[in-house]
Amino acid sequence: MEPSHKPAAPPTGSTSPSGNGERKSDPSVPGAAPAGTAVPRGATRAQVEQAIRSSLLTGRFIPGKAVTLRGLAAELGVSPMPVREVIQRLAAEHALVVKSNGRVQVPEMTGARFDEILKARLLLEPEVAAMALPNLTKADADRLLRIDLDIDRCLGSGDAVGYMTLNHQFHFHMYRASGSQILLPLVESLWLQFGPYMRMVYGRVGTANLVDWHKQALRAIDTRDATALRQAIASDISDGMGMLGRDGLPNP
Amino acid sequence: MEPSHKPAAPPTGSTSPSGNGERKSDPSVPGAAPAGTAVPRGATRAQVEQAIRSSLLTGRFIPGKAVTLRGLAAELGVSPMPVREVIQRLAAEHALVVKSNGRVQVPEMTGARFDEILKARLLLEPEVAAMALPNLTKADADRLLRIDLDIDRCLGSGDAVGYMTLNHQFHFHMYRASGSQILLPLVESLWLQFGPYMRMVYGRVGTANLVDWHKQALRAIDTRDATALRQAIASDISDGMGMLGRDGLPNP
DNA sequence: GGCCTTTCTTTGTGATCACAACTTGAGAGC
DNA sequence: GCTCTCAAGTTGTGATCACAAAGAAAGGCC
Incomplete structure (x- = not known):
């Protein structure tokens, strides 16, 4: 418009x-x-x-x-x-x-689509994160930390668009380090598919995310713990999609 | 031409x-x-x-x-x-x-791409097969069996194109029953990506595939055993990609 | 003979046109 | 008043044109 x-x-x-x-x-x-x-x-x-x-x-x-x-x-x-x-x-x-x-x-968005996107993200993204882990430098970790601090600021001020943009940056700055040519495009396709639905998040920012999984992910990167990183990303996805909410969607 | x-x-x-x-x-x-x-x-x-x-x-x-x-x-x-x-x-x-x-x-095709496609297929396809399992009818099982018998015929006569076409049909007739709108397109994208490389299989048809994982998959469908079906599909993928061969590919 | 320059061809890109199918709205008929 | 019909507008699709950039090939210079 x-x-x-x-x-x-x-x-x-x-x-x-x-x-x-x-x-x-x-x-x-x-x-x-x-x-x-x-x-x-x-x-x-x-x-x-x-x-x-x-x-x-x-x-x-x-x-x-x-x-x-x-x-x-x-x-x-x-x-x-x-x-x-x-x-x-x-x-x-x-x-x-x-x-x-x-x-x-x-x-x-439908209920079935939502469930499937969640499932696909849980299958792919922890794996991509684990692939990225060996390639993540100290500079990358610093950049991720700075992005996450900005995210906190957006959550505090209720800036939904800023939150969404930065959350995308956080995940993909990490994922890009994987050097993946196959899995990463698949993940990008998934984000594009639930992107428009993100509109639902307007006004809901700040209500959820009791546990800051990004911080957990940063800790896992610091300690080079692939399992912990996988877990943090998976939890972040579940919580993030939970914030979007599946309720009220048509079932087909 | x-x-x-x-x-x-x-x-x-x-x-x-x-x-x-x-x-x-x-x-x-x-x-x-x-x-x-x-x-x-x-x-x-x-x-x-x-x-x-x-x-x-x-x-x-x-x-x-x-x-x-x-x-x-x-x-x-x-x-x-x-x-x-x-x-x-x-x-x-x-x-x-x-x-x-x-x-x-x-x-x-490069070595890295090959490895990643294999990894992505192993992540996604067993899951799609498991999603399809509850929806697979007796008619579907019969159709799959017929396709697999044709595959055997192609393997016997060394018809590589026929084998590839039918193998695609076998997998996707099963996968389509999942009703998946998200994961299935991702899998289709993967098949398109290693399709051209299939050319390498010319003349090599019949040398590998000591275990017929399609038959195992059909048995798992018969007994409604999701775990066994996942396993059969995963093994079929590994063997199939093994037949294509990763050796000799440029590493990047 | 090898290398550089110049010309010609190929190829992707954006724009515009013509057309058929679809959508929408108004108006006539009951 | 409601519905059906038909016309006008909208929209996607295929085709063609013009142009610039990139290749390929031919020719000249050292």
């Missing part, structure tokens, strides 16, 4: 970018980028993908909302073309669903 | 489909479908996706091979458009890789 991404919308009220006089001046953003700034190949698509991904991860797209090609394209100030490809990509990762008639929408 | 899919290539030697006189007669297949047969929406893309997916799963694409948009499009007799979207989709599932310059190629 909020067109915060639109870089330089045409001043005329024409939503459709067709009909403007200039043609093919700059293939990236029609209206910005004053024709001369070197734009790397495929830059537009990368920007579009990043914008949509972060919108999904922080819950800015509400589940069930219809996503239209031209709508998103206009919102981002680009042609429908790069949006098409990004949508295909995200649909393949099940971050978006294409219905039988081709319409695209943000997937709605 | 063999243009078996091309329905009605222009008689002229022009590889590029531009320049043909007829325009916009039928949006599906240019030259076929005599303008009146109802073609469901998005039919072309579905066909293209199916074609490429099965090529990947049965190892018809050799790892490292460059995949070009226009090349594939010409081979399938369609415009580059649907191929673009399918490629994006498959790249998102890591069945294809997009290099930094935008070029697309079939991913090459």
Whole structure:
């Protein structure tokens, strides 16, 4: 809704970018980028993908909302073309669903989906964390500690978006150290799938998380205890998803 | 290479489909479908996706091979458009890789990737099988048995492609009964990733698989023994990947 | 002969167009 | 007043075009 991404919308009220006089001046953003700034190949698509991904991860797209090609394209100030490809990509990762008639929408959470995502996270993420453990340096531990302190601050002030963003950073800064090429993408796909549902967490931040499992994880990293790290991550996932809550979801 | 899919290539030697006189007669297949047969929406893309997916799963694409948009499009007799979207989709599932310059190629197998795929399969597939167990009917068990008998026949006659196709059918007919919406797609992504590497199995069919774990799995299904089923699937995966072989792969 | 430069070709990318299917809304008929 | 019908608008899909960047190949220079 909020067109915060639109870089330089045409001043005329024409939503459709067709009909403007200039043609093919700059293939990236029609209206910005004053024709001369070197734009790397495929830059537009990368920007579009990043914008949509972060919108999904922080819950800015509400589940069930219809996503239209031209709508998103206009919102981002680009042609429908790069949006098409990004949508295909995200649909393949099940971050978006294409219905039988081709319409695209943000997937709605169901009880069964919720349970399965929880199960999949519990299977994969402790393993990825354990893979990362030998590669985690002192600098990584420091970075993780700083992120966790910021998380505490967000929990204290009730900043839900900040909490979600930082929680994502905490987990993936650790996971990335695993050097995993297979398991890590699978985990990323899972986070994208419950991301939109995160919206439910608004206002609920600070009520749960009696035990700070991140601190336990940091201790396990310090002592190089893979079993303890696995346990801490598993507990963190269970508690975090518990905070989201499965109750009230349709069962199918 | 063999243009078996091309329905009605222009008689002229022009590889590029531009320049043909007829325009916009039928949006599906240019030259076929005599303008009146109802073609469901998005039919072309579905066909293209199916074609490429099965090529990947049965190892018809050799790892490292460059995949070009226009090349594939010409081979399938369609415009580059649907191929673009399918490629994006498959790249998102890591069945294809997009290099930094935008070029697309079939991913090459490395030792690390191989180990990780094996680990991921061992984590996920026994679980999916266990989820499927309560839903497996007598009819499913019969179907699985028939597939396995066909597998035995292929192993006897050294039919590698038949073996790979049927092995895929065996596993996924079972897995599909789980009704899983999250774990099953993850598993499918894994199969797509080691599919091209399956090519290595040509000629090696029949040398391994001393224990028939499929038969063990069928027995576990009969006795509704989840633990035994998990074990059978895990062993089947280990043996199957062992037949593919990790030796000789570059380590990174 | 080997290496560098230049040209031509190939290839991905973004934009736009045309079309069919779907959705939505208004209006006529009962 | 309700429902059915039909028209207008919306939306996804396939095709084609134009362009820039990256490769490949050919030619010239040392």
